[in-house]
Amino acid sequence: MTQRIAFFNHKGGVSKTTTTFHLGWMLAEKGKKVILVDADSQCNLTGLVLGYELFENFYEEEQKGNLKTALAPAFESMPKIIDAVDCLPVKGRENLFLLPGHVNLSEYEVTLGIAQELSASIYTLQNLPGSISYLLNKTAEKFEADYILVDMSPSLSSINQNILMTSDFLIIPTNPDIFSVMALDALGRVLPEWFAWAKKAGSGHLRKATYPFPPTNLKFLGTIVQKYQPYKGEPATAFQKWVDKIGHIVTDNVVPELRKCNGILPNQVYFNQGINNDFCLANISDFKSLIAKSAAAQTPVFALSLGQLGETGIVQAQYKKNRDAYRQVFSDLADKVIGLTSYADSH
Ligand SMILES: Nc1ncnc2c1ncn2[C@@H]1O[C@H](COP(=O)(O)OP(=O)(O)O)[C@@H](O)[C@H]1O
Ligand SMILES: [Mg+2]
Numbered sequence: 026m027t028q029r030i031a032f033f034n035h036k037g038g039v040s041k042t043t044t045t046f047h048l049g050w051m052l053a054e055k056g057k058k059v060i061l062v063d064a065d066s067q068c069n070l071t072g073l074v075l076g077y078e079l080f081e082n083f084y085e086e087e088q089k090g091n092l093k094t095a096l097a098p099a100f101e102s103m104p105k106i107i108d109a110v111d112c113l114p115v116k117g118r119e120n121l122f123l124l125p126g127h128v129n130l131s132e133y134e135v136t137l138g139i140a141q142e143l144s145a146s147i148y149t150l151q152n153l154p155g156s157i158s159y160l161l162n163k164t165a166e167k168f169e170a171d172y173i174l175v176d177m178s179p180s181l182s183s184i185n186q187n188i189l190m191t192s193d194f195l196i197i198p199t200n201p202d203i204f205s206v207m208a209l210d211a212l213g214r215v216l217p218e219w220f221a222w223a224k225k226a227g228s229g230h231l232r233k234a235t236y237p238f239p240p241t242n243l244k245f246l247g248t249i250v251q252k253y254q255p256y257k258g259e260p261a262t263a264f265q266k267w268v269d270k271i272g273h274i275v276t277d278n279v280v281p282e283l284r285k286c287n288g289i290l291p292n293q294v295y296f297n298q299g300i301n302n303d304f305c306l307a308n309i310s311d312f313k314s315l316i317a318k319s320a321a322a323q324t325p326v327f328a329l330s331l332g333q334l335g336e337t338g339i340v341q342a343q344y345k346k347n348r349d350a351y352r353q354v355f356s357d358l359a360d361k362v363i364g365l366t367s368y369a370d371s372h
Contacts, residue, residue: 027162027165027166027170027171027172027173028171028172028173028193028194028366029161029165029172029173029175029191029192029193029194030172030173030174030175030192030193030194030195030196030246030362030366031175031177031188031189031192031194031195031196031243032044032045032174032175032176032177032196032197032198033177033185033189033195033196033197034179034197034198034199034205034208034209034212035179035180035181035185035208035211035212035215036179036199036204036205036208037179038179038200039179039198039199039200039205039208039251040198040200040249040251040252040309041065041176041177041179041198042065042069042070042073042176043073043251043316044196044198044249044251044309045061045070045174045175045176046061046070046073046074046176046325047325047326047327047355048174048355048358048359048362049061049121049172049174050115050118050121050324050325050328051325051327051355051356051358051359052171052172052174052359052362052363053115053118053119053120053121054118054328054359055356055359055360055363056120057120057171057172057363058120058122058168058169058170058171058172059120059121059122059170059171059172059173059174060112060122060123060124060164060165060168060170060172060173060174061074061115061121061122061123061124061174061176062092062123062124062126062161062173062174062175062176063092063123063124063125063126063176064092064126064130064175064176064177064178064184064185064188065126065176065177065178065179066126066127066128066129066130066131066178067126067128067178068080068125068126068127068128069176070123070126070176071083071091071123071125071126073320073323074113074115074116074123074323075113075123075125075323076323083125084127084128089125090110090111090112090113090124090125091110091124091125091126091127092110092124092125092126092127092130092160093126093127093129093130093132093133094127095107095108095110095124095160095164096133096156096157096160099152099153099156099236100133100136100137100153100156102149106235107156107159107160107163107236108163109160109163109164109166109167109168110124110160110164112124112164112168113125116323117323117324117328118328122168122170124164130184131178131182131184133184134182134183134184136150136153137153137154137183137184137187138182138183140153140154141153141154141183141186141187141222141226151230151231151233151234152234152235152236153236154187154226154231154234154236154238155191155231155234155235155236155237155238155239156236157184157187157188157191158187158191158236158238158239159236159237161173161175161191172366175188175192177189181215186219186222189219189243190219190220190222190223190226190241190243191223191238191239191241192243193242193243193244193366194243194244194245194246194365194366195243195244195245195246195288196246196247196248196249196306196362197209197212197245197247197248197249197279198248198249198251199248199249199250199251199271200250200251200252200253200267201250201252201253201260201264201265201266201267201268201271202267203267205267205271206267206270206271206274209248209271209274209275209278209279210274210278212279213274213278213279213282214282216279216282216283216286216288217282217283217285217286220241220243220283220286220287220288221286223241223243224241226238227239227240227241228240243288244288244289244290245279245280245283245288245289245290245304246290246304246306246362246365246366247295247300247304247305247306247361248271248275248303248304248305248306249305249306249307249309249358250268250271250305250307250308250309251308251309252309252310252311253268253308253309253310253311254310254311255310255311260308260310268305268308271303271305272301272303272304272305273303275303275304275305276302276303276304279304280302280304290365290368294364294365294368295365297364297368298360298361298364298365299361300361300365306358306361306362307354307355307357307358307361309351309354312326312351313347314344315329315334315344315347315348315351318333318334318335318344321333325355326348326351327348327349327351327352327354327355328352329344329348331345334348
């Protein structure tokens with residue numbers, strides 16, 4: 026069975042795209058078949074995977090497979106059924122694929138918003154709320170994917186509401202700062218509303234649509250706190266304060282709210298993976314100069330070759346040391362994700 030994981034935080038710049046790419050690559054390295062989905066109309070993930078030169082030409086050629094074109098049969102009332110997308114193989118990593126995004130995906134935002142609120146009364150809109158999930162399932166089947174990782178846009182939009190509530194799992198990427206704490210506080214209030222909507226949508230008239238809206242079964246896996254400045258391997262004091270605050274807000278606000286919505290796995294499952302009650306899956310420090318090398322090579326920081334790291338002597342040795350430390354961090358993160366999601370798979 027394919028597990029769908031949404032990377033969501035309505036705050037921008039918290040490493041959603043970077044984490045989707047890095048974790049997806051690591052899961053593929055561990056033998057899982059993974060599809061990365063770019064559901065942000067900024068298309069940063071598509072740009073990151075293709076590199077900017079290929080990216081620019083990608084949309085010039087006639088309609089190559091992407092999220093918007095694939096959804097057009099539903100959103101533009103075409104007389105054909107939605108079909109699986111021919112995902113692109115990600116260069117340098119077997120078992121990893123990309124379902125590209127589209128800058129105009131947001132054109133479907135308003136229609137989807139109306140469909141999600143009113144579709145009981147407007148017959149032609151009933152097929153929209155289940156269409157994205159249908160497309161992702163079809164594509165997963167075609168590729169026999171173990172995981173679909175969805176990189177989402179930084180907003181509380183209808184498309185995000187839809188994608189999140191039809192996913193199996195949620196990971197919240199976040200940064201150690203005041204704005205991330207505020208964003209988490211807001212999520213603690215918004216997510217219960219989305220759960221309530223999805224419960225209603227999954228049990229009502231949308232079940233009988235051509236693309237049925239699936240019953241919601243979303244579970245929170247945890248947060249990933251990224252880009253702290255380390256001091257001797259640990260977050261420096263100024264950042265530690267925010268790391269702690271993020272932990273508290275997750276424990277005290279977000280998790281209790283999600284628990285009421287049945288959005289949390291049994292405690293034992295997190296415990297078995299060594300996850301504390303702050304639900305932090307990983308603390309990832311600032312990649313510093315490795316981030317530019319990673320972007321240039323369209324390769325995660327931990328998978329950069331010596332050639333891609335460049336330099337010589339002690340400078341290269343230091344890069345290599347950092348690279349290998351990040352490899353361990355992402356390997357541990359992937360193991361936790363596999364552990365958590367395989368529990369849910371077997372239940
Ligand atoms: N651990 C990290 N260290 C250094 N830079 C990072 C790290 N994670 C992300 N970035 C950079 O921060 C910026 C925002 O990250 P991104 O993944 O695009 O966030 P989002 O998708 O949440 O908007 C990007 O320029 C990215 O390269
Ligand atoms: Mg992004």
